[in-house]
Amino acid sequence: xxxxxxxxxxxDARGGWWYLWWLVRCQPGRSAAGALLGSGWMVLLxxxxxxxxxxxxxGLLSGRLGVLAGWTGVMFVAGSxxxxxxxxxxxxxxxxxxxxxxxxxxxxxxxxxxxxxALPRRAGAGEVVTIGVGDVQVMAQALxxxxxxxxAIVVYGVVxxxxxxxxxxxxxxxxxxxxVTALLTGPLARRLQGAESGYRxxxxxxxxxxxxxxxxxxxxxxxxxxxxFADAFRNDSQRLRAQGYRVGAVASWVQAxxxxxxxxxxxxxxxxxxxxxxxxxxxxxxxxxxxxxAAVLVGPVAFFVQMAYDLNRGVVAxxxxxxxxxxxxxxxxxxxxxxAGPAELHDPASGVRVVPGRLxxxxxxxxxxxxxxxxxxxxxxxxxxxxxxxRLDAVPLTDVRRRILVADNEADLFAGPLRxxxxxxxxxxxxxxxxxxxxxxxxxxxRGLPDGLDSVVAGQGRSLSGGQxxxxxxxxxxxADPEVLLAVEPASALDAHTEATVAERLRAARSGRxxxxxxxxxxxxxxxxxxxxxxxxxxxxxxxxxRLLAEEPRYRALVARDAEESEGGGATGDVAGVVx
Numbered sequence: 001x002x003x004x005x006x007x008x009x010x011x012d013a014r015g016g017w018w019y020l021w022w023l024v025r026c027q028p029g030r031s032a033a034g035a036l037l038g039s040g041w042m043v044l045l046x047x048x049x050x051x052x053x054x055x056x057x058x059g060l061l062s063g064r065l066g067v068l069a070g071w072t073g074v075m076f077v078a079g080s081x082x083x084x085x086x087x088x089x090x091x092x093x094x095x096x097x098x099x100x101x102x103x104x105x106x107x108x109x110x111x112x113x114x115x116x117x118a119l120p121r122r123a124g125a126g127e128v129v130t131i132g133v134g135d136v137q138v139m140a141q142a143l144x145x146x147x148x149x150x151x152a153i154v155v156y157g158v159v160x161x162x163x164x165x166x167x168x169x170x171x172x173x174x175x176x177x178x179x180v181t182a183l184l185t186g187p188l189a190r191r192l193q194g195a196e197s198g199y200r201x202x203x204x205x206x207x208x209x210x211x212x213x214x215x216x217x218x219x220x221x222x223x224x225x226x227x228x229f230a231d232a233f234r235n236d237s238q239r240l241r242a243q244g245y246r247v248g249a250v251a252s253w254v255q256a257x258x259x260x261x262x263x264x265x266x267x268x269x270x271x272x273x274x275x276x277x278x279x280x281x282x283x284x285x286x287x288x289x290x291x292x293x294a295a296v297l298v299g300p301v302a303f304f305v306q307m308a309y310d311l312n313r314g315v316v317a318x319x320x321x322x323x324x325x326x327x328x329x330x331x332x333x334x335x336x337x338x339x340a341g342p343a344e345l346h347d348p349a350s351g352v353r354v355v356p357g358r359l360x361x362x363x364x365x366x367x368x369x370x371x372x373x374x375x376x377x378x379x380x381x382x383x384x385x386x387x388x389x390x391r392l393d394a395v396p397l398t399d400v401r402r403r404i405l406v407a408d409n410e411a412d413l414f415a416g417p418l419r420x421x422x423x424x425x426x427x428x429x430x431x432x433x434x435x436x437x438x439x440x441x442x443x444x445x446x447r448g449l450p451d452g453l454d455s456v457v458a459g460q461g462r463s464l465s466g467g468q469x470x471x472x473x474x475x476x477x478x479x480a481d482p483e484v485l486l487a488v489e490p491a492s493a494l495d496a497h498t499e500a501t502v503a504e505r506l507r508a509a510r511s512g513r514x515x516x517x518x519x520x521x522x523x524x525x526x527x528x529x530x531x532x533x534x535x536x537x538x539x540x541x542x543x544x545x546x547r548l549l550a551e552e553p554r555y556r557a558l559v560a561r562d563a564e565e566s567e568g569g570g571a572t573g574d575v576a577g578v579v580x
Contacts, residue, residue: 009107016318020139020311023100024146030096037089038151042300044082046358049292057285093147095141104136104321109329115329117380122327131324135317142314152300159293163269166286166504167276173268174297184257195247202240236256236289255307261305262298269294332379334396338403342483342514343388347376351539352532354516355482358509361528361545362518365558366487369526369537370518377516378406405482409471409489416460418449422476433479439509440474441501466493468567474502484514491524503527522559533558 012022026032053072059068078280108131112119119128156174164171180545271528273290276282282290342356350373354360364370376383377392379400385392392400414421422483437446445468449455461469470493477485490506491499506515517524525531525545533541533548533555548555 008103008110011107011322011325013322016315019318019322020142020285020314023103023139023143026103027096027099030092030099034089034092034096034147035150036269037085039147039154040151041082041085041089042151042296043157043158044078044147044156046059046162046293046296047078047298048075049289049296050162052292053283053285053289055285056285056288062357081491089147089151093144096143096146101136101140104139105132106325108321111325111327115327118327118330119382123324127320128324131317131320135320139314139321140316142310142317145311147428148303153301156297156300159297163290163293166282166290168321170269170273170276170290174265174293180261184261193252195243195250199240199243199247202236202243202424238513251309254305257305262301264574265301266294266298269297307389320572330397332397334394334399336390336394338387338395338399339390345377345484345514346386347373348384348386349373349376350534350537352377352534354514356514358529359510359515359517359527361525361531362516362534363520363525363531363555363558364534364537365458365519365520365554367518367520369534371488372537374406374488374516374518378404378486380406382510403483404482405477405485407473407477407485407487407490409470409473409487409492410501413457413459413461413472415457415471416457417453418446418457418472419453421457422472422479424476424480432481435509436475436478439478439505440471441498441505442468442471442475445471467495467498470494471498471502475504478506478509481513485510485516487515487517489518491519491521496523499523520558525559531555565580 002163009022012018051071055068055071055075058064059066059071108128110130116123133179160171160174163174270291273282273287273294277284277287292545330441344356345354346352350369352362354375354377359439362373363371376382376385378396379385379392383392389397422436423433437443444453445464457463457472464472470490474487474490477487477490491502494502499521500523503525504523506517507527518530519525522545528545531545531548532539533552535554539553541548543551547558550556
């Protein structure tokens with residue numbers, strides 16, 4: 001089975017069938033062992049009717065008790081060996097399925113990490129969750145065909161050969177059973193594939209809505225939109241239920257055929273065998289063996305139907321997985337070396353110039369305009385930004401990510417101990433962690449948790465308030481200590497007192513380092529070395545906060561509006577005092 005740290009290999013993304021075959025090829029020894037054990041297990045099941053026929057004809061009918069006891073002992077030994085083979089087969093196939101499951105999960109996680117910021121623009125969160133939780137298990141289950149599936153084919157041929165030694169017509173009936181089964185189940189399997197695809201797509205949409213609901217419930221409550229969202233969710237869930245009924249209708253017929261066809265085959269073989277016995281063409285022992293062979297075939301024929309069902313579902317799941325794996329990261333054609341040291345960032349589209357080693361603030365009436373500038377400066381999307389005179393997109397992306405960090409105020413917080421959540425991929429000592437917590441004014445957050453930094457935080461910080469989550473994101477950004485930090489609204493969810501504390505400590509913590517913040521808060525703007533005022537996405541004025549207040553009416557109106565909103569939200573002091 002794949003090791004947690006082992007390279008899962010390069011998946012075959014040409015299609016669903018190719019991907020399933022790749023999962024088999026990744027474990028050839030185990031797959032071959034499963035096929036061998038499955039074949040041996042089923043062949044020994046078919047051997048029991050033959051042994052019983054010998055016991056009846058050679059021992060029971062002739063009254064030779066010793067011979068009867070001997071064949072009975074052979075049957076017992078064969079049954080015991082078969083039970084042992086069954087255990088080995090089950091363990092082997094469990095490992096085959098688990099390897100396929102873990103391998104696919106590892107491939108998907110690695111691919112999602114490579115996609116990075118491109119993932120949300122290429123695939124919905126619900127689709128990724130559905131593939132990672134549901135489709136992975138469906139594909140793993142489909143690999144059962146490797147063991148019992150191969151065994152079913154082998155035992156079908158063995159039984160047909162044994163029946164041929166008894167009666168050619170009986171062997172013909174058995175051999176015709178598989179084509180008839182395929183003709184009856186084929187159309188249903190194709191319908192099941194189509195219905196399953198639609199169901200999986202709808203399931204992804206609903207999973208995305210659940211994620212949105214979990215993440216934004218407090219905001220929805222505040223805006224009064226919970227009812228509207230609940231109605232949309234209810235409609236989507238009803239459509240998913242209707243699609244599920246369509247899948248169930250087809251699947252029920254497949255399952256019914258899986259039970260009914262083997263029973264019909266049993267009758268189709270037993271009836272002519274009984275007539276041949278009455279006519280004296282075969283012995284009583286051979287009749288018993290024919291019935292046993294037919295009974296043994298109930299399993300393989302039922303499995304043929306189940307195999308078609310599992311494979312069709314597995315192919316649907318594999319196609320969805322392959323579709324995700326075919327997504328490519330943003331092209332990185334960068335070959336030019338990054339600047340040797342701190343260098344100026346310039347965004348021609350907005351006119352923003354970020355001087356190295358200084359705290360720069362971007363203030364815009366529309367926050368989206370400032371966020372768009374940050375995305376270009378951080379190379380999250382198409383950009384004409386230059387870094388030290390060279391185009392940013394000409395520098396290898398790994399160098400950009402290593403030295404320039406975009407800290408979004410809604411970035412994900414993963415579940416785990418708080419110490420690990422904020423450290424992320426940048427392990428640090430206790431002193432550095434304490435300094436980052438102090439700079440983000442998050443000491444009270446740590447003190448409020450039962451085990452401090454060792455307390456376990458829920459995914460997305462659901463057990464914390466919006467302001468607490470925002471400060472923890474800032475702790476994580478400061479702990480990374482990037483050469484260039486681009487922070488989007490790092491203190492927008494904080495009260496005025498905490499916001500002022502964060503602004504003061506952030507400036508001290510990033511002294512001599514290049515830092516850009518987007519904000520319209522006068523408490524933060526007053527601590528910036530340079531404020532760039534954006535109007536319609538372009539720099540309309542620049543300079544210290546207090547000079548812009550005196551010389552730029554639009555800037556003064558923007559900052560005063562923000563101060564009034566802060567005061568209405570519970571900030572202390574009058575507007576003039578906040579604006580300064």
